[in-house]
Amino acid sequence: MSHASRYVVTLGCPDRTGIVARIATFLADLGGSIVEAAYHADADSGWFFTRQAVDAASIDIGVDELRERFATVAAEIGPDTEWAVHDSSIRKRVVLLVSKEGHCLHDLLGRAAGGELPATIDAVIGNHPDLEAVTRAHGTPFHHVPFPSDPAERGPSFAQLRELVDSYDPDAVVLARFMQVLPEDLCDHWAGRALNIHHSFLPSFVGARPYHQAFARGVKLIGATCHYVTAELDAGPIVEQDVIRVDHADAVSDMVRQGRDIEKLVLARGLRWHLEDRVLVHGRKTVVFS
Amino acid sequence: MSHASRYVVTLGCPDRTGIVARIATFLADLGGSIVEAAYHADADSGWFFTRQAVDAASIDIGVDELRERFATVAAEIGPDTEWAVHDSSIRKRVVLLVSKEGHCLHDLLGRAAGGELPATIDAVIGNHPDLEAVTRAHGTPFHHVPFPSDPAERGPSFAQLRELVDSYDPDAVVLARFMQVLPEDLCDHWAGRALNIHHSFLPSFVGARPYHQAFARGVKLIGATCHYVTAELDAGPIVEQDVIRVDHADAVSDMVRQGRDIEKLVLARGLRWHLEDRVLVHGRKTVVFS
Amino acid sequence: MSHASRYVVTLGCPDRTGIVARIATFLADLGGSIVEAAYHADADSGWFFTRQAVDAASIDIGVDELRERFATVAAEIGPDTEWAVHDSSIRKRVVLLVSKEGHCLHDLLGRAAGGELPATIDAVIGNHPDLEAVTRAHGTPFHHVPFPSDPAERGPSFAQLRELVDSYDPDAVVLARFMQVLPEDLCDHWAGRALNIHHSFLPSFVGARPYHQAFARGVKLIGATCHYVTAELDAGPIVEQDVIRVDHADAVSDMVRQGRDIEKLVLARGLRWHLEDRVLVHGRKTVVFS
Amino acid sequence: MSHASRYVVTLGCPDRTGIVARIATFLADLGGSIVEAAYHADADSGWFFTRQAVDAASIDIGVDELRERFATVAAEIGPDTEWAVHDSSIRKRVVLLVSKEGHCLHDLLGRAAGGELPATIDAVIGNHPDLEAVTRAHGTPFHHVPFPSDPAERGPSFAQLRELVDSYDPDAVVLARFMQVLPEDLCDHWAGRALNIHHSFLPSFVGARPYHQAFARGVKLIGATCHYVTAELDAGPIVEQDVIRVDHADAVSDMVRQGRDIEKLVLARGLRWHLEDRVLVHGRKTVVFS
Structure with missing residues (x-):
């Protein structure tokens, strides 16, 4: 530390x-x-x-x-x-992209406050305003960039997002349960800097509502995956993964709750390794000197 | 116990x-x-x-x-x-189907010898003769049923397999790395009694060479899945799963070695629960009162 | 949920x-x-x-x-x-006792805010004032009860603590890294309601500086234990435990950082089970219907 | 491999x-x-x-x-x-010391047969004759060295054990649930080569009947520890440890059964690392380049 x-x-x-x-x-x-x-x-x-x-x-x-x-x-x-x-004495800068679910945001703000991340969280940007209060309570700027419900009309929102993020010149752009699929040009623009947390043990349950998919399949473990964002959905180089045991008694809502703990841990580990220059990307895979 | x-x-x-x-x-x-x-x-x-x-x-x-x-x-x-x-005083009967890889066979024979399974292993049937010696060393009958390389010609082999297995009237037919896909009629005939160990964390990496698939994708955990055999490949109700951590330094051969430990554990747990009547199948899912 | x-x-x-x-x-x-x-x-x-x-x-x-x-x-x-x-419709009340380390406090406030705990955190009491700001940012009252450095002079502080806690009539008194050993009369008074998080895998490394003890012994896993507080130090009925892997490269400071993640998880699980009436204490042991 | x-x-x-x-x-x-x-x-x-x-x-x-x-x-x-x-082309030699419990022996013989260990198991020595048959079934010599029940009279047995073991000039002397405490001169004589598997998560539950101790304390995880043998009981440098979850429903006999799986894994990992020269001992601790 x-x-x-x-x-x-x-x-x-x-x-x-x-x-x-x-x-x-x-x-x-x-x-x-x-x-x-x-x-x-x-x-x-x-x-x-x-x-x-x-x-x-x-x-x-x-x-x-x-x-x-x-x-x-x-x-x-x-x-x-x-x-x-x-x-390592030059502290790095992180920008977080969020939506409505606050557990990863909350966890990362807490870690940053506790000196656990070799970085400052310079801004949080949400496509919903829900997490503004908790962000500001940590003294961190919050920007609300609304996204239209029609995917065809989201271009201007992504343009605004890009401009905002780039104004902070971040070392890491973290999609902390952002719930919006980045367009290809943004994936390319932030290549090697954009980290996503996906709430499944990839490559299982790509895409939407992975806990519902996991419940339907009857798996006995659920997981989370931290990966670099690439143009192909949920297919970027994996930085870290972990799982937690579930059983027949766990409803989807229980999986959501238990999964949060794994999402937080996996994202925090992946982000720390990225910020400490422990992750080397080669092709579709990573070397992680943890 | x-x-x-x-x-x-x-x-x-x-x-x-x-x-x-x-x-x-x-x-x-x-x-x-x-x-x-x-x-x-x-x-x-x-x-x-x-x-x-x-x-x-x-x-x-x-x-x-x-x-x-x-x-x-x-x-x-x-x-x-x-x-x-x-x-529970009526000891159950198990028949194991194997190919060339002996780790699951070896593990189950050891557990049966140690009194850990509430069952006797009444026979082992291999599509290759390789595991005959170790089987007979435990005093267990071994049958060799050769399978032609052309899938279209395997009908008689499956018929012989069915007859042999049924002659033991087993409570569990365990595909202990058997490497042959059962035809639909056999899946139906042994429904609820045939257990398979698949060497991946399903639903990831269905089908052949899952460790090679896992290596190519760069996952950070590999797993194994014990499931009931159904006509749809690797899609039957899951009884048990577990994972083990791997990293960039692990070649496919390392994954194969480490994966064996998980395959053995997951199959042994799943089989014991099945034999102790702890697994209730409902639709595509299981309730496991472990 | x-x-x-x-x-x-x-x-x-x-x-x-x-x-x-x-x-x-x-x-x-x-x-x-x-x-x-x-x-x-x-x-x-x-x-x-x-x-x-x-x-x-x-x-x-x-x-x-x-x-x-x-x-x-x-x-x-x-x-x-x-x-x-x-x-279960009668929401329970929790009082947290803290010192300087904020990770468990931060985590529990976040879980309460996210609706994950079937309880409200009605007050936080610290023997140091450090965590007042983060507590108040969540709209939760914070009380500072200073403890003299001489153990022989702490009687009045414990009396004040008892009075304050009791004024909230809590269903759970959580020692969230409180760092003060409760006197026997308080242990008895809050028997079955006071939960502690100890930063080791008990019964290993009882008492002070367990990560230093773990480092000195060269263990390959470190852990945390949530237990009911009794008069005998770190010997109360265990509710939950978990561990995380460490290796020779981890200094004490790395163990402290990694241990925090386990402390948070173990305390959050133990507290939730306690609040959902899933923990039955019998003698020195617990039955946990999780 | x-x-x-x-x-x-x-x-x-x-x-x-x-x-x-x-x-x-x-x-x-x-x-x-x-x-x-x-x-x-x-x-x-x-x-x-x-x-x-x-x-x-x-x-x-x-x-x-x-x-x-x-x-x-x-x-x-x-x-x-x-x-x-x-x-690494010079295959190493291992001698196993056993008593009545065969699970670790069985597991290591299976791994050696499968080419998983960079060594041959040259001999098995038991203080009871129970495991002779399974050892010989693998084509491995078995020696029975009886130990008197009175500890004071075991000198000649230890002398015979030393002579027998040394006649194989082994790179590793593995106490695979041997159940006899080696005298100080043997600990010194085999220093750095003698590996023990202890059926607890050390330093918890040193000495006899650790599963009974774990049951009495009501721990929620049980473990196993592979360590080098030194004169101080169960206090040698730790090579590997792992744990498995238990709960209130597990009797001592269930812990014994579940613990076996962890003992096997931990010993097999520790032994493989030792044989691949991945373990460097320094004072009371190890550096393990796994």
Whole structure:
């Protein structure tokens, strides 16, 4: 939690010999004290992934110069290398999109207040005004963007949403039970930054009313899935999932209640990992260095 | 475990006032000491379900007379009443259908040997001969029924399978990773007695190679499902499910290995509940008084 | 959830034949439609426990008359019978005792606001003033009762606490990370109504700083326990427990963060079951008809 | 599972800058292709731990020469460095110690037969003869070493046990529900190689009859713990733990049955990690690179 400031390096590239040595030597030459390091060589895709966190106090240069120097290392490793260098002392910004159900909003505001998220929640935007009061009670701005009931007429609302969200330049756009399907251009625009919580254990029960679907099928566990938003509905790369046991005595309303606890946990974990640069997306899948 | 002998009454019927009183009074009038009782009123279907276990020593009459007398009670309750009276001292019979993968077979033979199942495993039938030795080491008969690779030519094999299984008159026919899809007539013939273990968290990943499907989708949990076999593939009433956590470092082979542990547990639980008359099927769903 | 109003009957007594029949017949004679029923015959103690929920609309008489009539039934069953009849339409009252850590408070206020608890939180009392703002933001009264650092001088504070709590006549007094050990007389005074959340999987790590104890021992799971408060520290009847996985990479601060999620869930479940009259205490143990 | 052959390097030492770079450069200079790498810098103890698995086919030299060369690297890193180099193609040897309860034995024999353990089970030694038949059915030698009922007279039995076990020169001595407390000299002699499965969630319920202790306390979860054996009873470094839910309806015999499933899983996981050199012991705790 109250970690000392860190520089976090993430990198993905086609695997070959010597990458770890190259990065480790680069960091050691700077005197960098590594506090966390994780690697993954994916036999299926032939890609290599790593995340390394260095105690910022152990390195004499600032994050900008570190980034500049690391660019040379990354270029040496190969032309397809995808990488980033983050400074954990620069607090990130989150915008939450909500509708009427407040449990995820409430949970995230509480976590932010308790210092559990390495970010500030800069704004909450609702397609209904219901959650304005609880948002403002936390000192957070709330914007109401109404959405017409006719899907064909929602274009202006999405345009307004985009403009509002972008005005905060957020590191994460969280659909905290937003209940509106983002149009393809918004999915592309926020690619890699928009996280959704779906109230089922995907790929089961895609789309609307998953608890009703779960009840009808008679499953013995219900779940929730945190995933990146892509143009294909509920099919983006999965960051985190979890389940809870139900039985024949649980009505849909009981599933809704119990499911909330899992939704909150799964979204909070997924968002924290995203904000701590622990999630590397590759194709339709994620590497999560939790 | 080593329970004293019990009479187990199960009943399902359209719900109405007084059913519990009627059954409880019937049992009390016989001096029956109730050791377990469970009820479920299903608001969705309007049906009522119960399971009651009575200490057999507390009742003077035998199971046949108890069954005869209870028929009158059941008739009074209503014409749609589905019920049964079982004597737990009559050990049940199980036939296992297997292919090449032995983990579920091995696990169930071990549990039967340890007295954990209220049943004997009377025979194992394989479409491959691979598991004959381990089966015979437990003193259990093994039958090899070869299946042609062309699905169109499997009719005689299924006929032989049916005859063999029926010769044991089993209370449960367990597809312990059998890998053959039963034809509709066999599904109907063994309806309510045939249990399958599917190596995914249904309804996700129906059909072949579910671990490969799970790997491709990048899910963070894998599961297994024990369900009754019906004509629609992997769509029968679910008895039990469970999951285990996986991550990006797990190849398909790791999922196969970890999944085995869940398959074994889920099948063992589902089978035990079936054999202890704890599972009441209603439509596409189950009530499990575990 | 938004259940129709119910009368809930709970009963515990030495087991003997005919108890179920007696209660069920009593309810059936009143036309009572049973929506939930659970029984437990405890072989170890020889006691019988039941909880039955009846649709209030199916019975013509009010809860007071029902209670009066049931008293006769209970007396017939035996002199040691412990029983109660509750009306779920009478909303219960909760008082929370807190210190500085706000996660359980925040979670319970959120659940109450979302209609998830069958109760109102009538007051929050803190031995520190830190959580006053968040409490008042929910429109709930907050009282600050300072506790001297010298344990020998805390008598007047406990007296003031007792008076304040009792002024709300609560159905549950919840020690939501209160961090003060109640004196024996308060334990007795609130017996069966005071619930504590302990941040370990009891009986492991009784007393202070359980996460530090867990870290030192190198356990691979950490947990939380909701229990009734008794004079013996952390030894009261357990209502609910759960755990979460940790590993060598988790510092004490990580355990504290992860543990909070389990504390919140376990306390919320335990409190809901208590408020729904699902918990029957017998000696040092509980029967929980969840 | 059918992994290509690997060289596995494990190392623990006081943390300082440059260790990762030194090891990674060493491996890269040999052309080593790293298939798995894990690091842990322990802020509490100030120690650093790593485990790296290299594709053996990517390195021209054999394991002996690799070990010799790595000794130089380890010496450079510091005098307190603890390290090892293993060749995964050299199958390890396991000896199991058992008593009368066969579930863990049965489970491990099944896993070994299925190729799930990177080891052969070379012998089973029982203080009772009960499990001889099932052991021999797997083609594994069984030795019966009787233990007198008087603890004071068990010296010769332990001496015989030691001689027998040592004759197999095992990489792991597994107390698979052995039920005898090893004397201090045997704990020391097999230090780091002897694994026990204790049927509770340690540190709760140390010693005899933990399920009876759990029942008496009324816990809502029961567990199992796999740990290295040390002279202090049930206090050795923990490798793995897990739990399963129980409730008021579970008698001790039900806990025993359900607990078996957790004991099997926990022991199998702990043993596999030990055999794959994933467990680094430091003081009373373990680092498990699972």
